[in-house]
Amino acid sequence: MKRSESAVDTMPEALRQSRYHMKKCFLKYVEKGKRMMKIHHLMEEMETVIEDKDERAQVLEGMFGYILCTTQEAAIVPPYVAFAIRPNPGFWEYVKINSNDLSVDGITATDYLKFKETIVDETWANDENALEIDFGAMDFKSPTMSLPSSIGNGVSFASKFITSKLYAQTSSQQMLVDYLLALNHQGEKLMINDTLNTISKLQSALIVAHASLSSMPNDTPYQSFDLRFKEWGLEKGWGDNAERVRETVGFLLEVLQAPDPINLEKFFSRVPTVFNVVLFSIHGYFGQSNVLGLPDTGGQVVYVLDQVVALEEELLLRIKQQGLNYKPQILVVTRLLPDATGTKCNQEMEPVLNTKHSHILRVPFRTEKGILRKWVSRFDIYPYLEKFTQDASEKIIEIMEGKPDLIIGNYTDGNLAASLMANKLGATLGTIAHALEKTKYEDSDMKWKELDPKYHFSCQFTADTIAMNSADFIITSTFQEIAGSKDRPGQYESHQAFTLPGLYRVVSGINVFDPKFNIASPGADQSVYFPYTETQKRLTTFQPAIEELLFSKVDNDEHIGYLEDKSKPIIFSMARLDTVKNITGLTEWFGKNKRLRSLVNLVIVAGFFDPSKSKDREEMAEIKKMHLLIEKYQLKGQIRWIAAQTDRNRNSELYRFIADSKGAFVQPAIYEAFGLTVIEAMNCGLPTFATNQGGPAEIIVDGVSGFLIDPNYGDESSNKIADFFQKCKEDPGYWKTISDGGLKRIYECYTWKIYANKVLNMGNIYSFWKQLNKEQKEAKQRYIELFYNLHYKNLVRTVPIASDEVVLAPKHVRPKLPTEDRQAIRDTQPKSQSLAVAKRTEGNATQKCNIM
16 A cells, blocks of 8 residues: 555555455444544454454454554444545545445545534534534635644744745745834834845945955944944944844845845844733643642743743843843733732732743733632633733733834743733734644533533634634644644644534644744753752751651651651652543552552652642542542552642752652653653652653653653553563663753753744744734634634623622722833933824823723
8 A cells, every 4th residue: 555645545455355244344333323433443343353363364464454553533424434534744634435345435634523513513514504614614815834843843844935935925024124113112213224125236235245244253233333334324233243134134135136045034133023921821820939739820930930040041131242232121920819819919019039030910800890819720710811912912012112023922822811812913823722622522522512511622622723714823842732743633733623512624724734833842950950869959957847748657648648668769759630641540550550569659649638629620620539549559658749839949849859769750641731840850860750742752752761651551651660660670770861862852952042033033033924924814813813803702701700709890000110220221212203103102092902
């Protein structure tokens, strides 16, 4: 069989090769009536039909075996079996087979979705007027990639495409000139002024400037020749000294003369585009202390705060190298919680630690009755987001004295708010999903009616689809997040075609070959998470408390259970206590595996011990399950369950303390989009076992820098952990080999500096990309607005409004930045401009920010 051939071409021959067995097999598939079948169901029923192992192996080694192995699922509607086949990441084919005569027909995504819908709502499936969403219809002019290996390399593809446009079309070159003419900050022109309004004028000025710069010493400050530059129509922003200005001018000359993607990327990395950045992270308790482990509050808080520190450092460096003296501003916009439960989440403005110009801005959820006091689950957050975004927009404009240059969303709620604001303000938009819920819960689209009262997936999937189509660029941590692996679709790929029967059908939700997708893997704060071997940096003051945390035999509010044999190494896991993180799964693996229990102790850091203390429905169920498992497998003396810990300095020393004992970290999630705790553990030199479902499969090279485990096969996973510790007993150097391999992997691929550089480059190049595709972007935005206003807002009305206590909304008080930041901004402007900007933004701030 030629693997390049389509399934519809090869399926007839595949069925003919074993027609007798295939006839029996397909009759078996349809005998139970309408249903969905996953690949393991198809395989299991084939085994019952073809009992002879040799005959079954022959079938599986043939054409049909290959097709079956690339099948993700099948919709059974007798007499038909409709297959969804995925031969490669991002590529899907659909075929239907008649079980009576084994005839084969290729079908469209729409037809396949109708088969799925027929299983749960046949009347709606046959409704010719059922709502069908097709974002692909709006992308007919958009360039897309074609190779799976290109997925996630959007900046590289965009650079190549822009280069080809600049080379082929004079109009595109003029668009670049217009883009540069529009560059300004706080009303001050940057790079070029209005005298250089054509390609020929710009090229002439650049040639003169480059020749002049060639005779200057490299370290000549820009101020020494800025007046000469102004005479030629060139403004500041090219660089801080002659060498850097000459390089930037040279890059642009090359781009205008003979465009190539390398020089284009180099030039755009120098363009002063981004000064003011807004990041949204709304749900949970967003703060810098005492928040980790609270409902809906985990790794995303650490991720965003570390991201802010890295972005500010990179912005400060770039602004200095551009020869400018502006101060950047970064605002993390989140929810203000009056009932802050011992955190600072009721504080409107809070400086971000280890930064000079970054703050957390908290905006309350408002209802008709006033400000909502209490925490709201991320699943119930949708009724408040539009008003929240309006209020946040007004405050941001006031604080920044203008609109942000770049807006970045985080998670479903933050991405939706970011897309609403970016559309209103015309800012460049980046989104970060972290974890799309659709892939966490099997068949959650088909079962949306059953799950909606608890999770409101109809709102969530709609919001996700809107945000990802609104984004100018999408930041992902891994390839798997976008397009999965050979065997499993990615999170975004699962939104390519799906259906919510009775609500709407998405025949084209997102294209994973879209150049908006980019991989930028985060790191861990290496001032906090450093190797256990760096003894001079170790936080030894925590060690007595950590010893008590791990080994005391007292049950209290912080820990229960005890470790009888302290000489055993520890396997350690730390995560939210929900079904996806699978902490109870790990506990059960440990309980069942007597060999593993003889080799190691288990330490779990997660959640509360008392279900009544939790506000999260899933967490309450998992707490009860933990207690049942400890009792069922009689784990007392071998397990320590520690309540969620919020001090990451102490947590980092806990990683290192366990490394001292030659233990290991285990991350057993059913699915993990990235795996920040994996990065933290590896940074500390702790050998790590992590799920092979999602991002960790890219972080860890199995058997070299750690180990991958399959959460769907607990016995196999627990034996793999036991094998490691058995080998460490036999070869004491093996533990260090894996520890060193993990550290090497981190230093090569996962640092915040690499991340910040990539993200700011995205902000620069996609700000021009959206200008280049302006007409299509605007047309698609109209489509999104219709979907938002006519459908999403109706879905939101089905989510109950929280009925807890409210307080009257206080009179609006304008939040203040520290005096030195505000003064520094004003000092960079002529007085007349400062007054004009202040007057203009004051007027903007008083207008109602009517999003969409």
